[in-house]
Amino acid sequence: MTAPPGPTARALWRVAVVLSAGLCALVSALPDPSRPVLVAAAVSLLAAVVAASSGWAPAGDAAVGLVSLTVLLAAALDGSGPRAVAVVAAGPLVLLLVTALDRGARAGRDVVSVLRAPAVSRLAPAGAATGSAVLVAVTAGQHVVPSVRLVLVGLAAAVTALVVAARAHRN
Amino acid sequence: MTTSAVHDLLFVPTPRLRRLVLVAALSIIGATFTAQGLLLALAVVPLVLLVASPRAQLPSTAAVETRLAPVRCIEGDELVLELEVSITGSTAGGATVAAELTLPAKTEATFEGPTDGGVRTARSTTSTTSSTVRWRLVPQRWGRHVVGPVHLRVLAGGGCYVARLRLQVDDIIVYPAAAALARSVAPRELAAPLGEHPSRSAGSGVEFAGVRPYSHGDRRRDIDWRTSARHGGVFVRQYADERAFDLVLVLDTTVDAGPAGQSTLDLTVRAATGLAQTYLRSHDRVGVVTFGGPLHWLSPAAGPLQLYRVCEALMSVRPDQVERDAGSVVFGLENLPRRMLPSRAFVCLVTPLLDDRPLGVVQLLRSRGFSPLVVDVLTSEPEVARGSAAELAVRAWRMQREALTVELGTLGVAVLPWDGEGDLTGALVHAMRGVRPEARR
Numbered sequence A: 001m002t003a004p005p006g007p008t009a010r011a012l013w014r015v016a017v018v019l020s021a022g023l024c025a026l027v028s029a030l031p032d033p034s035r036p037v038l039v040a041a042a043v044s045l046l047a048a049v050v051a052a053s054s055g056w057a058p059a060g061d062a063a064v065g066l067v068s069l070t071v072l073l074a075a076a077l078d079g080s081g082p083r084a085v086a087v088v089a090a091g092p093l094v095l096l097l098v099t100a101l102d103r104g105a106r107a108g109r110d111v112v113s114v115l116r117a118p119a120v121s122r123l124a125p126a127g128a129a130t131g132s133a134v135l136v137a138v139t140a141g142q143h144v145v146p147s148v149r150l151v152l153v154g155l156a157a158a159v160t161a162l163v164v165a166a167r168a169h170r171n
Numbered sequence B: 001m002t003t004s005a006v007h008d009l010l011f012v013p014t015p016r017l018r019r020l021v022l023v024a025a026l027s028i029i030g031a032t033f034t035a036q037g038l039l040l041a042l043a044v045v046p047l048v049l050l051v052a053s054p055r056a057q058l059p060s061t062a063a064v065e066t067r068l069a070p071v072r073c074i075e076g077d078e079l080v081l082e083l084e085v086s087i088t089g090s091t092a093g094g095a096t097v098a099a100e101l102t103l104p105a106k107t108e109a110t111f112e113g114p115t116d117g118g119v120r121t122a123r124s125t126t127s128t129t130s131s132t133v134r135w136r137l138v139p140q141r142w143g144r145h146v147v148g149p150v151h152l153r154v155l156a157g158g159g160c161y162v163a164r165l166r167l168q169v170d171d172i173i174v175y176p177a178a179a180a181l182a183r184s185v186a187p188r189e190l191a192a193p194l195g196e197h198p199s200r201s202a203g204s205g206v207e208f209a210g211v212r213p214y215s216h217g218d219r220r221r222d223i224d225w226r227t228s229a230r231h232g233g234v235f236v237r238q239y240a241d242e243r244a245f246d247l248v249l250v251l252d253t254t255v256d257a258g259p260a261g262q263s264t265l266d267l268t269v270r271a272a273t274g275l276a277q278t279y280l281r282s283h284d285r286v287g288v289v290t291f292g293g294p295l296h297w298l299s300p301a302a303g304p305l306q307l308y309r310v311c312e313a314l315m316s317v318r319p320d321q322v323e324r325d326a327g328s329v330v331f332g333l334e335n336l337p338r339r340m341l342p343s344r345a346f347v348c349l350v351t352p353l354l355d356d357r358p359l360g361v362v363q364l365l366r367s368r369g370f371s372p373l374v375v376d377v378l379t380s381e382p383e384v385a386r387g388s389a390a391e392l393a394v395r396a397w398r399m400q401r402e403a404l405t406v407e408l409g410t411l412g413v414a415v416l417p418w419d420g421e422g423d424l425t426g427a428l429v430h431a432m433r434g435v436r437p438e439a440r441r
Helices: A006-029 A035-054 A057-077 A081-106 A119-140 A148-168 B015-034 B037-052 B225-231 B264-281 B304-315 B329-334 B357-367 B389-410 B425-433
Strands: A111-115 B002-008 B061-069 B072-074 B079-089 B096-101 B107-114 B119-122 B127-139 B143-147 B150-156 B161-167 B170-175 B193-213 B235-243 B246-252 B285-291 B296-301 B346-351 B373-376 B415-417
Touching: A006 A035, A006 A057, A006 A081, A035 A057, A035 A081, A057 A081, A057 B015, A057 B037, A081 A119, A081 B015, A081 B037, A111 B079, A111 B107, A111 B127, A119 B037, A148 B015, A148 B037, B002 B161, B015 B037, B061 B150, B061 B161, B061 B170, B079 B096, B079 B150, B096 B127, B170 B304, B225 B235, B246 B264, B246 B296, B246 B357, B264 B285, B264 B304, B264 B346, B285 B304, B296 B304, B329 B357, B346 B357, B357 B389, B373 B425, B389 B415
Parallel strands: B072 B170, B246 B285, B246 B346, B346 B373, B373 B415
Antiparallel strands: A111 B096, B002 B061, B061 B079, B079 B127, B096 B150, B107 B127, B119 B127, B143 B170, B150 B161, B193 B235, B285 B296
16 A cells, blocks of 8 residues: 555654653643652553554553542642643644554554545544633632632533433443 | 446444443442542533434445446556445435445555535435545456455444445456467468468469469469560469468466466466467468366367457466366376367477376477477476575576476477567567478378
8 A cells, every 4th residue: 555654653642652641640740740640650551552552442441540630630730820731732632642542553564545534524523622621710710709609500500411421322 | 338226225323322231320420429520521522422313323335336338458457446335315415424345365456536516406305425436456467256245334424324235346367468479370281271371382472482383274364474574484483382280389388386476377368469469360260278287179160250259268277276186197098089189289288287187298290290399487486595495496496497398309209488579479489480280290
């Protein structure tokens, strides 16, 4: 086959896995490099390397989970303004990690593209998701008087979003 | 050859769906336990993606058409395989289709990409997205091959769902490339009438053969007036009779040695194809006998149809283990019907001379009065490390081959080494000079 070069594409996506996981750990650790966050970042990076080199699906799941936990741990330990930016930046990076794991597993030697979805339909959901993450981060950064009712409303909204997303993918 | 079918798409979740749910769930659990709304910002990204591509809106069907042409070709010819895929469903425009083509061995393929760039048509409730891609295939080795299957992977729902299809394409028949022959040559003594080769006997051909005194019944237009004036009598011109030629190709298919594409069997079938093609064009009769296991034969016949018969027979000569373990070659050839080896036929034995069986065949043919030409098609030797014990074995094997060649020479049989590139005509001329028709029974 002349196009596309399967092994090269697979290698590039593997590099993308490690880079996205590394960047995710980096933006999480940079604002306040505490010891637990650094340990979590190192472990998640190691998991990403294993997932990229082995191509094993459970290793990919573990890498995604550990990278997410690193971001969440860093955000939980430090609630400053730069941390909000780091969480928002981590969203697209986690998405890139998931995409790179997916593409790296699919890229075969003789696999050719017959039909591609238009770029708009591929990128629009990711753009909308990033915009929503910015909105949520800005909202969460507002100075309000903490109350049980507010926490409950926030949790209810999150659980409702999860339920709606789950129902959309039910058989 | 065109194959078309409409397939229902059965989608299954991909790891991407699982991972997006994992990120969202971890973020929500983290936000719940730490009571920090900021953590929900990470959950929003996968949640929006999941909501944007619900399962209910996945494409429903895929219409796939494969076109492969031609299905019969010669080594090195180009085939075109076209694959047209049409995806139908409410969100067909967001589907991504990838294909993986399984190729026969020794076949080069060039992917040319979508020929139409992907055509999308939308209706009120459903939309159809179609695309056609093309491969150019160049099979490099003769035989019957299977092209495909093509594995199609349809990704939809933002990459969260995948449907897989397995499509059969078609079988192709790749005929061997013919060996080069500048012209068809034949012995001067020919038996079969109505051919194109000038014979030694006088007849009604067009090739001048001499003059003789006029006798009653000769045509007036054959009178050679110049000779008649010079000698004071009436002389007529004589022409060589044009007769056909019986060629029997005896093929040794016992082993297949050497690199693929230039192996002994590859050269054997190419030589046989070239000889058959050249002589059948001259309206000669060509027959094929293969040995090395069970005996197969194709009686000599003329005409374009016989070329197809020969080619089809050559498609089946690749020996399998059963054939290699089968009985003695001499036993088989002794049972060959008499009509397979007509009187005055010219026999060409194509063999790698790797054992004593060709010698037995030649002895048998000589006992029946034939003077065969042996074409040696072995072009490679076993590769062994210098100075090893195997090198000694290779030297002994080389000497054994030389002894076999010498022994064939003592029987009056010419051995022509052929590497698949040279012209066989000169060797045929040389071999046919040695034909002794009076010795035949």
